[in-house]
Amino acid sequence: MYESLFAHIRKFVPLSKEEEEILHSTLRYKKVRKKEFLLKEKEVCTANHFVLKGCFRMYFTQENGVEQIIQFAIENWWITDFQSLDWQQPSHYYIQAVETSEIAILDRRVTAEVCDLIPKLDRYFRLIVQRAFAASQQNLLFIYTFSGEERYHHFNEAFPEFVQRVPQYMVASYLGFTPEFVSKIKSRRTGDGKPPIS
Amino acid sequence: MYESLFAHIRKFVPLSKEEEEILHSTLRYKKVRKKEFLLKEKEVCTANHFVLKGCFRMYFTQENGVEQIIQFAIENWWITDFQSLDWQQPSHYYIQAVETSEIAILDRRVTAEVCDLIPKLDRYFRLIVQRAFAASQQNLLFIYTFSGEERYHHFNEAFPEFVQRVPQYMVASYLGFTPEFVSKIKSRRTGDGKPPIS
Numbered sequence: 001m002y003e004s005l006f007a008h009i010r011k012f013v014p015l016s017k018e019e020e021e022i023l024h025s026t027l028r029y030k031k032v033r034k035k036e037f038l039l040k041e042k043e044v045c046t047a048n049h050f051v052l053k054g055c056f057r058m059y060f061t062q063e064n065g066v067e068q069i070i071q072f073a074i075e076n077w078w079i080t081d082f083q084s085l086d087w088q089q090p091s092h093y094y095i096q097a098v099e100t101s102e103i104a105i106l107d108r109r110v111t112a113e114v115c116d117l118i119p120k121l122d123r124y125f126r127l128i129v130q131r132a133f134a135a136s137q138q139n140l141l142f143i144y145t146f147s148g149e150e151r152y153h154h155f156n157e158a159f160p161e162f163v164q165r166v167p168q169y170m171v172a173s174y175l176g177f178t179p180e181f182v183s184k185i186k187s188r189r190t191g192d193g194k195p196p197i198s
Numbered sequence: 199m200y201e202s203l204f205a206h207i208r209k210f211v212p213l214s215k216e217e218e219e220i221l222h223s224t225l226r227y228k229k230v231r232k233k234e235f236l237l238k239e240k241e242v243c244t245a246n247h248f249v250l251k252g253c254f255r256m257y258f259t260q261e262n263g264v265e266q267i268i269q270f271a272i273e274n275w276w277i278t279d280f281q282s283l284d285w286q287q288p289s290h291y292y293i294q295a296v297e298t299s300e301i302a303i304l305d306r307r308v309t310a311e312v313c314d315l316i317p318k319l320d321r322y323f324r325l326i327v328q329r330a331f332a333a334s335q336q337n338l339l340f341i342y343t344f345s346g347e348e349r350y351h352h353f354n355e356a357f358p359e360f361v362q363r364v365p366q367y368m369v370a371s372y373l374g375f376t377p378e379f380v381s382k383i384k385s386r387r388t389g390d391g392k393p394p395i396s
Contacts, residue, residue: 060339062343068339068342068343070335070339071335081332081335082328082331082332082335083332083335083336085328086325086328086332092336092339115321119318119320120317120320122317122318122320122321122324123313123317125324126320126323126324126327129327129328129331130280130283130284131284132331133280133327133330133331133334134279134280134281134284136331136334136335136338137268137269137279137280137281137334138290139338140334140337141258141266143338143341144258144260144266144268144374145260145261145266176342
């Protein structure tokens with residue numbers, strides 16, 4: 001059930017059969033319907049989530065109701081709001097399934113315990129959070145450096161399979177296009193499949 | 199010499215005297231002159247840096263020469279480019295001392311080794327990288343949500359001591375103000391001390 005997670009962990013640190021069993025007994029498995037939420041604004045986040053299958057988006061809503069996506073997660077990515085998870089504060093974000101998905105849930109209340117039993121998991125999580133942090137900083141660099149058009153082309157080249165499976169207006173939102181432009185893409189989903197570029 | 203670092207680590211995980219000694223023998227101490235660089239664009243980052251005293255900024259230069267700050271680090275913060283450090287790729291960033299500073303350097307080539315000897319350090323680094331990642335995501339939220347003026351006031355209220363010690367044009371750059379506005383602040387440093395707000 002969690003084989004893809006164990007394989008992902010083994011890319012970073014060794015993991016014995018016994019440790020797999022400990023981890024297996026700690027995780028919770030969940031099927032998630034399309035558009036179902038793992039977290040909503042003002043809720044306190046209680047877990048980290050590993051995507052076994054499917055796709056999620058993390059976003060916040062601006063005062064004018066516009067949804068701004070700040071992160072996606074597909075297979076082999078973890079997704080959570082660390083600010084809410086670590087400080088047990090109400091979240092600013094929504095985490096929602098873009099497709100029907102399957103996840104492994106690591107609850108906050110058992111995280112320290114399982115990392116005490118398998119200290120290499122701290123190493124694993126350290127390395128993948130470093131990766132996520134670097135991606136977030138690079139996102140800032142892209143926002144400040146490139147125009148909407150340049151970002152769109154870069155994203156298409158870097159993640160062609162991703163662009164195929166996520167609605168274009170979500171990619172546009174993630175790339176920081178103007179809400180007007182995102183709406184424009186959203187409203188012409190029956191078009192030629194290629195969005196006009198801002 | 200490293201007492202503030204050991205105190206910081208003990209906020210997250212226990213650390214014995216023996217472990218302090220191991221860590222002490224692993225770290226390198228360095229005084230850094232104002233404006234000296236820890237990392238320059240196109241260099242491969244070789245270490246993580248803990249600020250014992252002073253202040254650093256991490257920035258990249260846009261094609262038009264404008265410097266865009268994406269992170270500051272003052273006492274008790276670590277600063278590095280994880281993308282360059284973990285993948286040994288040339289960096290897109292500069293890390294430069296804003297003041298005369300003192301740092302503890304943890305070299306990449308000894309990091310895994312010292313974390314093997316003191317596994318709790320993986321826990322410590324995991325938790326502080328989660329904090330940095332959350333801050334980076336909140337920075338995105340601020341950029342998308344608030345106007346320059348709102349961000350400036352929020353930043354002043356949240357970090358009053360920080361605003362006192364860093365030149366205003368650097369704060370403006372970090373907050374994503376326009377280059378024109380940053381230049382405007384930069385050119386009127388002899389003014390009333392309060393920048394005009396974009």
